[in-house]
Amino acid sequence: MIDRAIPYGKQSIDQKDIDAVVNVLKSDFLTQGPAVSDFEKAFAKYIGAKFAIAVSNGTAALHLSALALGVSEGDKVITTPITFAASANCIRYAGGEVVFADIDPESYLIDLNEVKKLLSESPKGTFKGIIPVDFAGRAVNMESLREIADQYGCWIIEDACHAPGGWFTDSKGIKQFCGNGNFADLAIFSFHPVKHIASGEGGMITTNDEELYNKLLVLRTHGITKDANLLEENHGGWYYEMQQLGYNYRLSDIQAALGASQLRKADEGLQRRRKIAKRYNQAFKEVSQIKGQSGYVEGHAYHLFIIEVEDRLGLYNFLRKNGVFAQVHYIPVHLMPYYKQLGWKKGDMRFAENYYSQCLSLPMYPSLSDEEQEFVINCIFDFFA
Template identity: 55%
Template sequence: MKKISYGMHSISPADIESVINTLKSDFLTQGPAVAKFEEKFAKYVGSKYAVAVTNGTAALHLAVLALGLKPGKKVITSPISFVASSNSVLYVGGEIDFADIDSASGLIDINSLEERIKSGGPDSYSGIIAVDFAGNPVNLEKLRIVAKKYNLWIIEDACHSPGGFFTTSDSRRSLCGSCEFNDISIFSFHPVKHIATGEGGMLTTNSEELYEKLLVLRTHGITREKGKFLNSSEDIEMGPWYYEMQSLGYNYRMPDILASLGTSQLERADKNIERRHEIAKLYDEGFKNSEIVPLVKFNEGHAYHLYVIQSEKRTKIYNVLVENEIFPQIHYIPIHLQPYYKGLGFSEGDFPNAENYYKKALSLPMFPTLEDQDIQRIIEIVIGV
């Protein structure tokens, strides 16, 4: 029986050739392939700048660092995300808070977010991490109204949504990662994501100041730019070898090997989004006259990293699919119910929409090489439970 996972990477002959070419080149770690990947990715999402790093978690970490989050200040995000979204705040000594989700979309509820900020003390908050859950983009134009009201920055966690977009109030497409309405966006290139490099991540921004900070933070806090040196040549000899560590940075550099794979994968990103849309439509049509409820109806701007259904029989459906060698997943256990976060003071009942969502949610297989006959088989099994 054919095994089917909820997500699967796809490696083409062109991908393999690109990696082999890099292996034959003069650079294996960060070099010209990284710069090329950054340039092409920025163009793809419509941002001015892109900075490649080791993974999406590193991207989140550097984002909060670059935005100057101070110890003790709060950042608010969604409880329906992977724990990295909130962990990044704790890495730098910040405090995390959550706002409940909108049950109709799975995204953070903007009204609930504002009420949470009001009740928690507006002056105690520094920023918002907006999660494009499953590939469904947060309307950052609307979110920015709240952010500006309370002088908050916005990080878009777009790990699920490269190629996605939302429609603005003046009927334009605002691409995920364009940073049109936010400060920094971050992406992941984990194998189940749209673009796979094994491990890898990217930050995008339109701020030159933030861009320069990110470049330094990803490389130990070191700069080699002569015009930015703080020491004087009168104090220390400054030959061509000279560099300065000016802040506490990290080794979050992406190797050229991974960047070359990312650039190759980026070439077929639009084609893969089209296929994800086709699969979502097939699922929608298949479940149309059943008790199975898709989390959201088809949306052209949705990047469909995940296809999420909701059912009171979720666990039974999960078990029957696994018996048939089909391996769905559940995204996500609400972060505030994790033992570590309970230790921070969160508890069951804090965010009822998120908790009710979790009890019924199931992510079905969704990846571009998934075949129509497999989709129909999945639909038949799910409906038959």
């Protein structure tokens, strides 16, 4: 018997993480210091992108990405309904219009055939961009999506919040890591405590486009620059200019130090997540009441491990009574009251809605012990028995 609650996800903090934060607290800079730049460089190297811009959270990363790509009033952008609301909201922040494409019921990812259908049925130029989501940690085939996007003149923001270290294999047999910038114009990540890398709150934008990188640097800090090459005037070393309307979306050195420390053990955590996923997959292979599950997929980063059951509410309540706090990811965004007011309704996204009616995310985090996972598995067996 497990004598403590088992959440669906949580941070894993060790003494090295604590020491990293304490070192910053003892330093000259709590914010706007060297720790942020160090974290950006290390993260860009880990992902395989040329540039990385640290920001205050994943939502800020999405918002700034939309602004940097020029989203404006009335621009139509395609995304998935099975994601956190921020993936769609960033377009609304900039005045654009969100159009949802249904998911592939096997992968839970945005269905690229549905994306192509939406694009092909409208005059070229109707849609400005696409925001795919590496949902649960499974990589979207960005090579295939890039081909579609190029055909219709669309940019891509890859929402890789669930998938640092995740990858897919391209047509040449090469591993393409989520957010590496080879196919998406911009990619974004989150450092919320339940994610692979925790910094309390925090986010990152990655890109291989230097022009977009420079735009983001200015947008992140109130639209202000001190770059002498960009100033309209120059009154001296103190002088700066606010050249556009930007935001205070900076990450502090305290958060960056924690994020950098977490990054150093990211591969270790990823290996553990994949081991947990293998064990779940094996345990539930022959359980007829489980209609679908994340399974074991090469390159999956396993932010979440999901099963589908008909009596989702019954299983959810049973697990909670036994101290297992499984969760549901996600309520389809198009069925949120805000988006229903914009005309979306039940029945618009058949596969997403069916998935939502049955999905349950099981505990998945590196410090989940074998004993705890066995307890979760046995609870599920007990429920069905």
